[in-house]
Amino acid sequence: MTAKGKKGFARAKELYQDRSQRAKELKAEGKKVMGYFCLYPVLELFTAFDIVPYRILGDMGEPITKADSCLPTIVCPFIRSALDLGLKGKYDFFDGVVMCHSCEVGEKAAHIWRIYMDPSYYHFLDTPHTVHEPAQQQFKGQLEDFQKTLEALTGKKLSAGKLKDAVDICNQQRVLVRELYDLRKSDPPLISGTEIIEVMVALMSIPVNEGNALLKQIIDEARGRTDGPQKKPHRLLLWGTVIDNTALVEMIENAGANVVMDDTCVGSRAYFPMVEPTENPLDGLSRRYLVDIKCPRTFREAVYGDPKKHYIKDLEHRFGYLKDYAREWNADGVILQSVRYCDIHGYDTPGLSDYLNHIGLPNIYIEHDYSEGALAPLRTRVQGFLELIG
Amino acid sequence: MSEEKKKKAMNRLKTMYPLRANIDQAYERSVEATKAGKPTAWSMVNWWEADPILKAMDIEIVYPENYGAVCAAIGSAQKYLDRSDAEGFPTHMCGYARNCIGYTAEMTELGHIPSDAPMGGMSNPILLLSSGALCDARIKWFQSLGRYLDAPVWTVELPHPGVEESQMPGVREKSIQFMVKELRELVAFLERLTGRKMDWAKLEEITDDLIEINRIWYEINEFRKVRPCPMHSRDFWSCMNASLYPAGDPKVSLKLYRDMYDEVKDRVANKIGAVENEKYRMVFGELPPWHALKIFDELAERGWNFVVESWAYHAPKPIDYAKISDPLERVATQTYQWLTGYFPDALKEKEYMGYFAYPYLEWARTYQCDGALFHPLLTCRTATNHLILAQDRLLNKLHVPSLIAEGDIVDLKLFDYADTMRKAVVLEEMMDHYKKVRQEEGFEW
Numbered sequence: 001m002t003a004k005g006k007k008g009f010a011r012a013k014e015l016y017q018d019r020s021q022r023a024k025e026l027k028a029e030g031k032k033v034m035g036y037f038c039l040y041p042v043l044e045l046f047t048a049f050d051i052v053p054y055r056i057l058g059d060m061g062e063p064i065t066k067a068d069s070c071l072p073t074i075v076c077p078f079i080r081s082a083l084d085l086g087l088k089g090k091y092d093f094f095d096g097v098v099m100c101h102s103c104e105v106g107e108k109a110a111h112i113w114r115i116y117m118d119p120s121y122y123h124f125l126d127t128p129h130t131v132h133e134p135a136q137q138q139f140k141g142q143l144e145d146f147q148k149t150l151e152a153l154t155g156k157k158l159s160a161g162k163l164k165d166a167v168d169i170c171n172q173q174r175v176l177v178r179e180l181y182d183l184r185k186s187d188p189p190l191i192s193g194t195e196i197i198e199v200m201v202a203l204m205s206i207p208v209n210e211g212n213a214l215l216k217q218i219i220d221e222a223r224g225r226t227d228g229p230q231k232k233p234h235r236l237l238l239w240g241t242v243i244d245n246t247a248l249v250e251m252i253e254n255a256g257a258n259v260v261m262d263d264t265c266v267g268s269r270a271y272f273p274m275v276e277p278t279e280n281p282l283d284g285l286s287r288r289y290l291v292d293i294k295c296p297r298t299f300r301e302a303v304y305g306d307p308k309k310h311y312i313k314d315l316e317h318r319f320g321y322l323k324d325y326a327r328e329w330n331a332d333g334v335i336l337q338s339v340r341y342c343d344i345h346g347y348d349t350p351g352l353s354d355y356l357n358h359i360g361l362p363n364i365y366i367e368h369d370y371s372e373g374a375l376a377p378l379r380t381r382v383q384g385f386l387e388l389i390g
Numbered sequence: 391m392s393e394e395k396k397k398k399a400m401n402r403l404k405t406m407y408p409l410r411a412n413i414d415q416a417y418e419r420s421v422e423a424t425k426a427g428k429p430t431a432w433s434m435v436n437w438w439e440a441d442p443i444l445k446a447m448d449i450e451i452v453y454p455e456n457y458g459a460v461c462a463a464i465g466s467a468q469k470y471l472d473r474s475d476a477e478g479f480p481t482h483m484c485g486y487a488r489n490c491i492g493y494t495a496e497m498t499e500l501g502h503i504p505s506d507a508p509m510g511g512m513s514n515p516i517l518l519l520s521s522g523a524l525c526d527a528r529i530k531w532f533q534s535l536g537r538y539l540d541a542p543v544w545t546v547e548l549p550h551p552g553v554e555e556s557q558m559p560g561v562r563e564k565s566i567q568f569m570v571k572e573l574r575e576l577v578a579f580l581e582r583l584t585g586r587k588m589d590w591a592k593l594e595e596i597t598d599d600l601i602e603i604n605r606i607w608y609e610i611n612e613f614r615k616v617r618p619c620p621m622h623s624r625d626f627w628s629c630m631n632a633s634l635y636p637a638g639d640p641k642v643s644l645k646l647y648r649d650m651y652d653e654v655k656d657r658v659a660n661k662i663g664a665v666e667n668e669k670y671r672m673v674f675g676e677l678p679p680w681h682a683l684k685i686f687d688e689l690a691e692r693g694w695n696f697v698v699e700s701w702a703y704h705a706p707k708p709i710d711y712a713k714i715s716d717p718l719e720r721v722a723t724q725t726y727q728w729l730t731g732y733f734p735d736a737l738k739e740k741e742y743m744g745y746f747a748y749p750y751l752e753w754a755r756t757y758q759c760d761g762a763l764f765h766p767l768l769t770c771r772t773a774t775n776h777l778i779l780a781q782d783r784l785l786n787k788l789h790v791p792s793l794i795a796e797g798d799i800v801d802l803k804l805f806d807y808a809d810t811m812r813k814a815v816v817l818e819e820m821m822d823h824y825k826k827v828r829q830e831e832g833f834e835w
């Protein structure tokens with residue numbers, strides 16, 4: 001069967017296992033493929049220019065050998081892995097790269113990427129750290145500059161109409177991802193946490209419209225399937241740093257729980273926020289990407305400029321959506337996971353744990369070094385946690 | 391005998407002592423003032439962006455980063471680190487942050503400053519002022535203190551454009567205006583928080599003093615390009631605090647920096663070096679091992695003169711601020727200049743990490759350095775993640791070899807003195823070798 005012949009889950013798995021396959025085909029057909037890092041390089045802009053967006057991810061199964069020559073070992077192993085793949089030529093099919101100020105190490109790695117890989121097109125988006133009105137305006141200005149560089153690259157002027165169409169296509173994808181996630185609400189869920197990772201990674205490797213078609217197939221298939229996940233004693237919500245590999249979720253699901261919901265950036269964090277239609281689409285886009293994506297890299301406060309501070313109100317503001325997730329997906333526990341050396345998630349974990357305790361949701365924090373081989377010791381901790389919650 | 395020899399090998403600036411004393415006294419005065427009930431803000435070092443505003447509103451400023459260094463230096467950090475771990479914070483986080491979190495948890499539990507807190511401790515703040523400058527810890531750390539303190543957190547934005555992106559039309563203006571808007575919001579917020587009005591004339595005065603301090607400090611460091619270099623890194627570190635933030639009375643600091651300028655100028659005129667028989671002109675990368683500073687004396691005996699150090703602690707390249715009438719815009723412009731001042735030159739050389747890494751390249755060239763000693767701080771990603779790049783650029787573009795000697799900001803035991811000295815001897819051979827290579831290739835030094 002040819003690559004294109006597969007459908008639904010099988011196609012997602014195929015793309016998960018060989019991510020670049022479709023992008024390379026499209027490149028051979030004359031399309032530009034653009035690598036992007038983290039969630040902030042606006043997908044709608046790539047889509048409006050008919051550029052294939054391809055998210056730069058790492059590989060938990062591949063030892064890091066080359067990145068150590070340009071980034072020390074005390075930084076995020078996910079970023080080191082992504083850089084390592086780049087240095088090994090695995091992203092050589094890109095026509096350009098768009099990086100951003102995701103976190104501090106992400107920002108430095110962006111500049112290092114440019115120096116060592118010298119892509120023919122490169123743009124860096126300096127995502128602000130707060131969500132205040134001036135920050136949104138600043139981000140909008142950055143998107144205008146980003147658009148200009150894409151116009152120069154493609155030789156095409158972008159009309160507001162084209163950008164609005166791209167917003168629609170991307171919003172459709174977000175609606176479809178929600179539909180897919182809704183299939184995890186039943187008990188047992190119709191789609192496993194492991195499969196979700198495969199689908200999300202696949203979506204991040206192909207054009208948005210192809211992703212939409214794939215999602216429709218998967219949703220249909222899942223609705224009618226009889227070989228779905230088994231009922232298990234526990235339903236978990238998984239929070240934390242990027243998970244682009246099935247190994248961690250597989251380990252959790254093998255330990256006796258279904259991962260029914262997530263808040264990671266290869267999951268709901270990337271897809272749940274919608275873009276509000278605005279006269280100038282860049283207004284809606286800057287708001288969606290800067291304000292509505294709830295990543296701990298961004299500072300947000302319960303009431304802007306309030307001289308009084310209230311801890312629980314602050315936590316509610318920052319993490320309240322997780323309460324909704326837990327209720328809607330009927331999760332009975334939360335796993336907070338982080339790669340080692342991730343500061344932005346690391347600082348949040350005790351506060352998030354406070355919040356989950358406050359709303360009565362059992363939780364555990366686990367840390368790993370983004371390597372398939374090193375997950376075994378975590379299995380015991382996860383099992384212990386599942387026993388604890390009964 | 392060897393003590394005498396050490397003293398002779400490094401020739402410290404006389405004007406450094408009163409400046410250093412002024413910085414120390416400022417800290418002590420600050421502790422007294424906050425104990426006496428003066429409103430205190432805990433602040434992340436923010437490179438002049440917000441501190442002048444606090445100072446103009448007569449809010450005392452305490453720097454928990456510095457407090458981390460103090461606790462580490464006198465061996466009191468461990469219990470606070472342990473406490474931070476026990477509170478559930480990951481152990482890989484910034485040592486200064488963990489020290490502060492542990493300290494704060496203890497203070498909150500006791501309801502007062504721990505009686506054994508080093509240097510009088512840090513008193514309960516009315517505000518936590520975090521900064522978007524350089525690292526995530528500067529934002530996330532204060533946010534996480536919400537578990538213990540009732541003080542609100544305010545985050546000051548600082549744009550970090552890419553080198554090439556910073557040169558796009560309008561980016562500089564937009565970035566500075568963005569900072570100004572945020573600072574205006576901060577002023578309004580502080581007025582609500584304290585019930586006081588901003589003293590704009592005072593802000594103007596402080597800002598002007600700080601700009602002038604940094605201009606003089608920059609000029610002092612320019613003198614270090616001369617052979618022999620008249621001022622050693624040790625004097626730099628002893629004095630940098632008064633230029634980085636308004637420690638104490640800026641007017642007093644200004645006078646002391648002027649005195650230092652005169653002394654360094656005089657040394658240049660009389661060809662007096664900071665090290666006798668300067669043989670190797672060195673770059674120092676990141677903060678020094680505070681507890682093992684004698685290594686610089688030992689290296690001075692071997693003719694090593696440290697002539698320039700990490701970018702983050704240096705003054706911005708001076709520009710003309712005279713036409714900027716709004717003090718907030720001056721503050722923003724100075725901070726933005728500090729961050730991006732090297733970018734146009736970096737871009738010419740296709741160096742895309744315009745701060746942290748590129749300045750080493752420019753300085754190694756203009757200060758005619760033979761080698762670099764990098765001291766990465768293992769729990770500080772900011773101080774570490776550019777060093778391999780810097781090392782690579784120095785060697786491959788300028789034939790300047792370097793040595794990496796690991797250490798930490800709080801766990802001082804991590805620095806291996808003997809091993810560093812062994813490696814230093816090997817580096818000397820490399821420096822001799824690469825000096826020949828540079829000469830063969832027509833470099834100026």
Ligand code: SF4
Pocket residue numbers: 076078079102103104105106241242297339341342343344345
């Ligand atoms: S996991 Fe953390 S450190 Fe790594 S890229 Fe994401 S936010 Fe940055």
Ligand code: SF4
Pocket residue numbers: 455484485486487524525526527528769770771772773799
């Ligand atoms: S990580 Fe480094 S720069 Fe950031 S607060 Fe800690 S010591 Fe300072």
